[in-house]
Amino acid sequence: AQSVSQHNHHVILSEAASLELGCNYSYGGTVNLFWYVQYPGQHLQLLLKYFSGDPLVKGIKGFEAEFIKSKFSFNLRKPSVQWSDTAEYFCAVNAEGTDKLIFGTGTRLQVFP
Amino acid sequence: SQTIHQWPATLVQPVGSPLSLECTVEGTSNPNLYWYRQAAGRGLQLLFYSVGIGQISSEVPQNLSASRPQDRQFILSSKKLLLSDSGFYLCAWSTGDRGFTDTQYFGPGTRLTVL
Numbered sequence: 001a002q003s004v005s006q007h008n009h010h011v012i013l014s015e016a017a018s019l020e021l022g023c024n025y026s027y028g029g030t031v032n033l034f035w036y037v038q039y040p041g042q043h044l045q046l047l048l049k050y051f052s053g054d055p056l057v058k059g060i061k062g063f064e065a066e067f068i069k070s071k072f073s074f075n076l077r078k079p080s081v082q083w084s085d086t087a088e089y090f091c092a093v094n095a096e097g098t099d100k101l102i103f104g105t106g107t108r109l110q111v112f113p
Numbered sequence: 114s115q116t117i118h119q120w121p122a123t124l125v126q127p128v129g130s131p132l133s134l135e136c137t138v139e140g141t142s143n144p145n146l147y148w149y150r151q152a153a154g155r156g157l158q159l160l161f162y163s164v165g166i167g168q169i170s171s172e173v174p175q176n177l178s179a180s181r182p183q184d185r186q187f188i189l190s191s192k193k194l195l196l197s198d199s200g201f202y203l204c205a206w207s208t209g210d211r212g213f214t215d216t217q218y219f220g221p222g223t224r225l226t227v228l
Contacts, residue, residue, distance in 0.1 A: 004156065032214045034119035043117075044203065051214065090156065094214050100172070101217070103149075103156035 002027045004093050006104035013081055013111050021076040021107050023065075023091030030096035033074040035065055036103075039087045047089070050074065061085070086111045117141035119204050119220040126227055132177075132191040134223050136204030139185065144206040146187040147217065148179055151201040163187060199227045 005024045012037040014018060025031060035047040048059025065076045074091060091104040116139045126132060138144055145164050149157040159172045161179035169179050176195060180188045187204060202223045207215035 006156075030126055034216075036219075044205075046216045046218075049216065092157075096214075099162070099170070100159060103158075105154065105156040 002093065002095055002098075002100070002102050004091055004102050004104040006089075006091055006107050008107045009105070010108045011110070013109070014079050015083055015111055015113050016112075018061045019076070019078045019081045019085070019109070021091075021109070023074045023076065023087055023104060025072050025074070025091075025093040025102075027093065027095045032094040032096065033065070033067060034074050034090060034092040034094075034101070035059065035074070036090045037087050038090070039084075044090070047076070080087075081109075083111050083113050085109060102111070115206075115218065117204060117206055117218060117220040119223055121223060122221065123224045124226070126194050126225065128196055128227055129193045132189070132194050132198070132225070134189040134202055134204075134225075136189075136220055137185055138186040138187075138206045141185070141206065141208070143184060144208065145215065146181060146207040147203065148187065148189050149203040149205065151203065153200070160187070164223075178185075194227045196227050199225055202227075 003026045007022050036044050037047045038044045048057050050057045051081050058064045063078050065074055067074050074084040088106050088108050090106045092101050094101045118137050147162045148160040151157050163169050163181045166181050177191050203219040204220040207217045
């Protein structure tokens with residue numbers, strides 16, 4: 001069965017620090033990949049997504065993610081975090097041709113000024 | 114613009130009581146609709162999805178059911194709640210053009226506590 005792993009459950013950073021949140025999935029075929037974010041008091045919303053093409057995907061608010069097929073990974077990065085990036089981040093994977101979107105357990109990011 | 118509503122926002126129910134959670138979408142037609150549950154320390158688990166009125170697909174066997182009586186209305190129900198039904202329930206919609214690869218837009222969620 002397909003699964004998504006987010007090994008960082010809780011990350012605490014100071015402003016201006018660099019961020020990398022891990023996401024690994026278990027599926028050998030073609031995948032579509034997503035990062036969703038939930039800011040405090042707001043709805044879960046799409047941060048970025050990868051379907052095909054350039055494996056380095058840029059999203060909103062300076063976030064990017066790199067799809068590394070050989071590592072089954074889709075890690076989220078930001079070179080310099082801000083206090084407003086405090087949120088919960090979810091990685092999600094859809095195996096091409098299936099009708100399922102599998103979410104990871106989420107990573108809670110806290111950024112202190 | 115499109116908006117998605119869920120109610121109630123929070124709910125505390127005794128074991129064995131019925132449940133009805135409602136989700137409505139505005140500003141779009143014939144959306145795909147989804148119900149997810151997030152239990153403590155776990156990711157979002159897809160419960161049901163619907164590609165049209167009266168069309169419901171169930172992903173997880175359980176004592177919950179879903180219905181879609183109108184194009185933009187999705188209801189999650191139970192006849193008798195269990196303790197394990199506690200969690201955060203999210204409704205989402207997508208445009209339906211690309212199935213599960215579509216961007217999904219989530220509602221504010223309902224926090225259900227079963228005592």
